[in-house]
Amino acid sequence: MQSNDSIKALVDIIESRRSIRLFDKTPVPGEVIEKALDLALLAPNSSNLQPWEFYWVRNPESKSELVKACFSQAAAATAAELVVCIARTRTWKRNCEDMKEQLEKAEKQGTRIPKAAWLYYRKIAPLMYTQGRFGVLGLLKCIGFFILGFWKPVSREPMSSHDMKIWATKTTALACENFMLAVRAFGFDTCPMEGMDSRRVKKILKLPGDALVPMVIAIGKRREDGVTLPRIRGPRSWFIKTI
Amino acid sequence: MQSNDSIKALVDIIESRRSIRLFDKTPVPGEVIEKALDLALLAPNSSNLQPWEFYWVRNPESKSELVKACFSQAAAATAAELVVCIARTRTWKRNCEDMKEQLEKAEKQGTRIPKAAWLYYRKIAPLMYTQGRFGVLGLLKCIGFFILGFWKPVSREPMSSHDMKIWATKTTALACENFMLAVRAFGFDTCPMEGMDSRRVKKILKLPGDALVPMVIAIGKRREDGVTLPRIRGPRSWFIKTI
Numbered sequence: 509m510q511s512n513d514s515i516k517a518l519v520d521i522i523e524s525r526r527s528i529r530l531f532d533k534t535p536v537p538g539e540v541i542e543k544a545l546d547l548a549l550l551a552p553n554s555s556n557l558q559p560w561e562f563y564w565v566r567n568p569e570s571k572s573e574l575v576k577a578c579f580s581q582a583a584a585a586t587a588a589e590l591v592v593c594i595a596r597t598r599t600w601k602r603n604c605e606d607m608k609e610q611l612e613k614a615e616k617q618g619t620r621i622p623k624a625a626w627l628y629y630r631k632i633a634p635l636m637y638t639q640g641r642f643g644v645l646g647l648l649k650c651i652g653f654f655i656l657g658f659w660k661p662v663s664r665e666p667m668s669s670h671d672m673k674i675w676a677t678k679t680t681a682l683a684c685e686n687f688m689l690a691v692r693a694f695g696f697d698t699c700p701m702e703g704m705d706s707r708r709v710k711k712i713l714k715l716p717g718d719a720l721v722p723m724v725i726a727i728g729k730r731r732e733d734g735v736t737l738p739r740i741r742g743p744r745s746w747f748i749k750t751i
Numbered sequence: 752m753q754s755n756d757s758i759k760a761l762v763d764i765i766e767s768r769r770s771i772r773l774f775d776k777t778p779v780p781g782e783v784i785e786k787a788l789d790l791a792l793l794a795p796n797s798s799n800l801q802p803w804e805f806y807w808v809r810n811p812e813s814k815s816e817l818v819k820a821c822f823s824q825a826a827a828a829t830a831a832e833l834v835v836c837i838a839r840t841r842t843w844k845r846n847c848e849d850m851k852e853q854l855e856k857a858e859k860q861g862t863r864i865p866k867a868a869w870l871y872y873r874k875i876a877p878l879m880y881t882q883g884r885f886g887v888l889g890l891l892k893c894i895g896f897f898i899l900g901f902w903k904p905v906s907r908e909p910m911s912s913h914d915m916k917i918w919a920t921k922t923t924a925l926a927c928e929n930f931m932l933a934v935r936a937f938g939f940d941t942c943p944m945e946g947m948d949s950r951r952v953k954k955i956l957k958l959p960g961d962a963l964v965p966m967v968i969a970i971g972k973r974r975e976d977g978v979t980l981p982r983i984r985g986p987r988s989w990f991i992k993t994i
Contacts, residue, residue: 511938515786517760518936522790522929543758545991547765549984551928552943558985564993577904603985610983622979661820661948670913674920675945678965681924682943685794686765689932693761695754700795700925702918705904713994722921736865740853741792742801742846748788750807751956 521693528697529736531586531728536696541589541727544690548683555633557603559676560683561594563713570712577708578724583699587726592709593684595676597669598718600637604629636663643668677722684723691727697734699726764936771940772979774829774971779939784832784970787933794925798876800846802919803926804837806956813955820951821967826942830969835952836927838919840912841961843880847872879906886911920965927966934970940977942969 545562553560565571571590578584608629615621639646650667657664665671688698706721713719741747788805796803808814814833821827851872858864882889893910900907908914931941949964956962984990 511936514760514764514938515933515936517757518764518933519790521757521761522793522933525793525795527795546987547762549987549990550765550768550982552768552770552931554945556980556983558990560990562991564991567994570994579904599989603989606985607983611980614981614983619981625980657948657950661822661951663946664949665945674917674963677917677921678924678945681921682928685925685928686932688795689929690758690761690765693754693758695757702797702908702921703906705900706907707900708904720917737799737854737868738857738862739793740799740850740857742849744789744792746842746846747792747801747803748805748807751810751813 517693521689525688525692526697526730526735526739527583527699528726528728528730528734529581529583529699530731530734531583531588531697531726532731534588534729536588536727536729540691540694540696541591544687544694545591547690548687551679551682551686553679553682554675555628555636556607557600557633557637558679559596559600559603560680561596561599561719562683562687563592563594565590565592565713573712574709574724577712578701578704581701581703583701583726584724586728586731587699588728589726591687591725591727592713592721593680593687593723593725594713594715595673595680595720595722596718597672597676597720598716601634604633604637637666637672639667639669639672646671673720677720680722684725688725695729696727697730700724701726760936764932768931768935769940769973769978769982770826770942771969771971771973771977772824772826772942773974773977774826774831774940774969775974777831777972779831779970779972783934783937783939784834787930787937788834790933791926791930794922794929796922796925797918798871798879799850800843800876800880801922802839802843802846803923804839804842804962805926805930806835806837808833808835808956816955817952817967820955821944821947824944824946826944826969827967829971829974830942831971832969834930834968834970835956835964836923836930836966836968837956837958838916838923838963838965839961840915840919840963841959844877847876847880880909880915882909882912882915889914916963920963923965927968931968939970940973943967944969
């Protein structure tokens with residue numbers, strides 16, 4: 509595809525995406541959700557450690573509980589489908605092991621893997637993302653890097669369990685945006701909801717303690733009155749700066 | 752545009768986007784960066800409080816300092832352009848005021864603004880996002896909601912300055928993904944870098960204390976050997992679940 513068509517298509521998708529508060533009763537084909545989820549997982553992600561999870565809640569009982577956990581807001585209550593987006597701070601070790609295995613397989617099949625990648629997944633990533641019991645290792649790293657930082661550029665994050673939450677949420681959000689754009693490209697609509705009871709959402713999905721709920725995404729076809737506010741942004745100069 | 756062409760274009764953009772470690776010397780037209788930044792600002796964002804900022808670093812001296820702060824990694828050193836993505840936890844008040852003003856303007860021009868929106872921007876948003884000196888208000892809200900939460904679904908975040916960091920970073924990441932996809936749609940490439948000295952980056956840009964640096968994005972045209980690893984993802988079932 510020519511970049512001219514490509515950018516036109518993307519502009520159309522991004523500009524026509526709005527957070528929809530009221531959906532009509534049109535069902536969303538399962539393939540739309542499946543494909544949009546697959547595209548979500550192609551987002552760039554921190555060190556390829558994939559700290560994301562997506563729960564497509566189809567079971568009517570869980571779905572009705574989930575709507576309540578989203579304060580029964582109209583976007584949730586009228587949505588054809590609901591997807592819960594989860595960020596995990598403790599799955600990176602499993603994913604790092606998997607990454608090494610897949611790299612080994614690729615190398616055996618003839619792909620050249622740079623030495624730096626082996627070093628990264630064998631030594632650096634475990635050191636960077638392990639914060640230790642009560643965050644002790646993180647604190648030691650923080651002090652060490654702070655001192656070293658007087659002489660040379662050093663990593664400043666993640667150095668605590670809290671930094672890990674920011675880290676996992678950030679990567680998950682990149683995937684969420686892919687998902688919402690993909691749903692829009694299929695001609696359907698979304699509403700990302702942060703207004704929800706994350707504790708109840710975790711209970712409904714039986715999620716472990718390290719799971720965070722960056723957002724729940726409502727999916728459906730917009731009703732004509734589904735956009736409730738004009739699209740407003742502050743002055744461009746507040747947000748885009750050239751230096 | 753038909754949704755068939757639309758999804759094909761998006762699939763092509765998302766699948767061909769890779770994190771590029773080596774760029775060739777092709778310059779990136781200024782309009783590409785400008786338009787991609789405009790599209791970034793159309794991402795959905797929490798309560799429309801727009802806690803993001805994007806610094807396009809063109810000044811050669813600052814750029815060279817920035818490359819060093821990114822550990823002089825090849826992606827930064829060979830990039831035609833560098834954009835620093837910033838999340839702010841203290842600009843929401845200004846943006847909330849602006850939102851009210853723009854809603855008032857829209858109403859005067861005949862747009863119907865729902866009562867809920869007035870209530871939200873006048874009362875609820877300030878209550879939700881103010882954490883108070885030393886986070887005291889946040890703590891009180893946290894306790895209050897925790898107790899109320901035994902009876903009904905309640906908000907659990909943001910209740911601390913730390914939650915505010917997660918909040919601002921999450922929204923900024925949504926915009927970052929729009930930006931990277933737009934650059935790709937124009938036929939150019941990106942590398943999102945979290946491996947950098949955020950303290951030094953903030954110093955170079957003279958940013959205030961509440962600014963976070965979710966990522967620095969390198970932009971350019973990929974060299975043939977610019978993709979250094981095969982695209983690897985863990986088993987789909989680890990990340991996509993249907994319940």
